[in-house]
Ligand code: SF4
C-alpha cells in the first residue's frame with residue numbers, strides 16, 4: 001500500500017496533479033489517498049455487483065496471465 005508520511009509531506013500537491021488515475025486528493029488537512037480502510041475496504045464490502053476485489057497483486061497477475069488470450 002502506498003501511504004503518505006505526514007511528517008515529510010510539504011503539501012506541494014505535485015502528486016495530485018501527476019497521478020493519471022486521480023487517486024490523490026486535496027483536503028483542508030493536506031493531500032490524501034485511499035489507504036484501504038486499514039485492511040477492511042468498505043468499497044469492496046458495499047459494491048453491489050462485486051466489481052471491486054481486494055486481492056494479492058501476485059495472485060491477480062498470475063490469474064491475468066493464465067486467462068490471457070493466446071498470441072499467435
Ligand atoms: S503533496 Fe504529494 S508530492 Fe508534495 S510532498 Fe506531499 S506527498 Fe509529496
Ligand code: SF4
Nearest residue numbers: 034036037041042043
Ligand atoms: S472505501 Fe475503498 S476506496 Fe475508499 S478508502 Fe476505503 S478502501 Fe479506499
